[in-house]
Amino acid sequence: MDFNTNLEKYAELAIKVGVNIQPNQTLLIRTPIECADFVRLAVKCAYKNGAKNVFVEWSDEECSLSRYLYAPDEVFNEFPRWVSDQYVDIAKEGGAFLSIHAANPDLLKDVDPEKIANYQKASGIALKEWRSYTLTDKCKWSIVSVPTKAWAHKIFPDISEQEAVDKLWDLIFKCTRVDNEDPIAAWHDHNKNLKEKTDFLNEKNFKTLKYKSAKTDLTICLPENHTWESGASVDPTGVNFNPNMPTEEIFTLPHKYEVNGVVHSSKPLVYGGNVIDDFSLTLKDGKIIECSAAKGEETLKNLIATDEGSHYLGEVALVPYSSPISDTNVVFYNTLYDENASCHLALGSAYATCIKGGADLPKEEYDKYGINDSLTHVDFMIGSADLDIVGETHDGQTIQIFKNGNWAF
Numbered sequence: 001m002d003f004n005t006n007l008e009k010y011a012e013l014a015i016k017v018g019v020n021i022q023p024n025q026t027l028l029i030r031t032p033i034e035c036a037d038f039v040r041l042a043v044k045c046a047y048k049n050g051a052k053n054v055f056v057e058w059s060d061e062e063c064s065l066s067r068y069l070y071a072p073d074e075v076f077n078e079f080p081r082w083v084s085d086q087y088v089d090i091a092k093e094g095g096a097f098l099s100i101h102a103a104n105p106d107l108l109k110d111v112d113p114e115k116i117a118n119y120q121k122a123s124g125i126a127l128k129e130w131r132s133y134t135l136t137d138k139c140k141w142s143i144v145s146v147p148t149k150a151w152a153h154k155i156f157p158d159i160s161e162q163e164a165v166d167k168l169w170d171l172i173f174k175c176t177r178v179d180n181e182d183p184i185a186a187w188h189d190h191n192k193n194l195k196e197k198t199d200f201l202n203e204k205n206f207k208t209l210k211y212k213s214a215k216t217d218l219t220i221c222l223p224e225n226h227t228w229e230s231g232a233s234v235d236p237t238g239v240n241f242n243p244n245m246p247t248e249e250i251f252t253l254p255h256k257y258e259v260n261g262v263v264h265s266s267k268p269l270v271y272g273g274n275v276i277d278d279f280s281l282t283l284k285d286g287k288i289i290e291c292s293a294a295k296g297e298e299t300l301k302n303l304i305a306t307d308e309g310s311h312y313l314g315e316v317a318l319v320p321y322s323s324p325i326s327d328t329n330v331v332f333y334n335t336l337y338d339e340n341a342s343c344h345l346a347l348g349s350a351y352a353t354c355i356k357g358g359a360d361l362p363k364e365e366y367d368k369y370g371i372n373d374s375l376t377h378v379d380f381m382i383g384s385a386d387l388d389i390v391g392e393t394h395d396g397q398t399i400q401i402f403k404n405g406n407w408a409f
Helices: 003-018 032-049 061-070 071-076 083-090 113-126 128-134 149-155 162-177 183-204 297-304 335-341 364-367
Strands: 025-030 055-061 094-098 140-146 206-212 217-221 250-252 257-265 268-269 274-284 289-293 313-318 344-348 379-380 388-394 398-403
Touching: 003 032, 003 083, 003 094, 003 140, 003 162, 003 183, 003 289, 025 032, 025 268, 055 061, 061 113, 071 297, 083 094, 083 113, 083 128, 113 128, 149 162, 149 274, 268 297, 268 379, 274 297, 289 297, 313 379, 335 379
Parallel strands: 025 055, 025 094, 094 140
Antiparallel strands: 206 217, 206 388, 217 257, 250 313, 257 274, 268 274, 274 289, 313 344, 344 379, 388 398
């Protein structure tokens, strides 16, 4: 199948399965300007499928870098009110959000980490109300990725830029099932398969999960009335959508105050235009009390220091070591892809939907249920070929969930 045909299928997948646009619905697409060809197809597809209006918010990494290098320091403590107001207005009217994640992993490697930390915090505060919609599935949202030259070259540094972009396109088409004859049907089957494992975990209602590998020794308690989720989510009107494309994960939330032990990363984390690699966290009563990293330690410490909630975990996700993305043997330096190649955790906010009735809980009651709240939510990868996970039920039964990095059932 030729590239243009696959590109059209990918755009259609993002619109019909990702955000699953509905008649008379507004869509906001957030994207780098390098992804314009794909965006134009997505806009066309959205209108053809009944969208009332499609807005595109363009960004440019070179402009962003210039801002970090030359703008006065005080601008990094600010975030445009008109941007956050627009997001909230679209969410309130039932609109949808499609984000194209294709950042250069090394874009801000020479920028003062304090500037990055300040702006991440300022944007987190400004966008907190909007994120309350996405974290509780009160609006439809989806993230996809499109190759850019800088990102592709980071993954494949030993070939030409164009060859790297072409190779990354091939991998994206494969990982998102675009290379199937009918990608939409393939995604329906995939969501069904993920749900079968989700149903098993929900049936067992585990009290604790014990993680053990050569570098990780961690015990995670799960809150009462927690639920596992995967694949497709459901908005308040009952319409399915897929927040992440691709996705291989099944996830829930940990109890904010009941995580203890040491966990070690298994893949690099790209955060704020910097790479954090080979890092470990020590947690006591849920809180990170110690951290270290072979690369990007200052960036990691700034991330953890974002606010009180960023010292705690907000997500527990299970992904087999042998999975379509992992089997490519590629480190993508892109959390959307790397998190779906590996078991992972997240610093910061939990998805309140992972507690029965959690979507309607006021924030003031989160702590009572063990739900973490934060300005940030950042996934980091911990899965490895030697990772074992054992679940313990409330009646004391132990069940092997993962053995040597893969599902044990």
